[in-house]
Amino acid sequence: MAKVSKNNAGAPRINIGISDKDRAAIAAELSKLLADSYTLYLMTHNFHWNVTGPLFNTLHTMFMTQYTEEWNALDSIAERIRALGHHAPGTYREYAKLSSIAEPTSVPDAMDMVRLLVKGNESVAKTARAAFEKADGANDQPSADLLTQRLDIHEKNAWMLRSLLE
Template identity: 45%
Template structure:
């Protein structure tokens, strides 16, 4: 095999590195981040679909808010995937292999308030998972992942505040 072909050959294993985290810890954290990445894509797509399909008196408010949120979620996917790569692992390919990649898309027939409640539920799930993985990362000394997830939690908790304000009685 030529030198160029060897360089371009895809790697099928975790990269060897010595960054103060064991391979087992990097693998565990990367697996958690991969789940978060898939969940973020799922929430991104759902938010975007609701952005297109919301109707009623709250249309403009929800339309503007969901646009801001799906743009932020899209940026987050790159940040999360790059962290998985920095830990020496491959970002997940959304093949469904080992990770639930299904997205329940039922915008049709849902009221604006039902859409918002659905987004609240998904953001809450994201917060719980990020808090769990962030705590594990911190305990293992992965301060970069813990810090990144703190930033992600800040976004999701603010999104929850804004979404809940729409559906408050």
């Protein structure tokens, strides 16, 4: 029977073909993505609750579609961090440190909400792209696949929101 390598806590060491150093670097980038994604989720949900004006129904519905998708993605990102052997950030304090998205300090008007969500989705896409480079460089296909999916969603959301501003 083959001997199983164990860590200091006695649990089997992770041996998935990605070095400890690369797993840590990818997990760090995914943690930034999780923080950006959670911040964008919260902003989108806030705007869903507080939007007013002639485009109320359109924006209320669009924001709900987007925040629901964003909420569901959070679990996949956090679980990938855990699969790489690291703890996923899960507090507002951690997210505030890691996120590249500035939260609004007041409730903006409807078109400013759209502008902020365009910027937020673009920020998440940039964060996902940086994480993709780490994952791809380490031959981490599951993380790369997750990141490709997130890029597709956030670039599409940014385009749809941007279209409302033209």
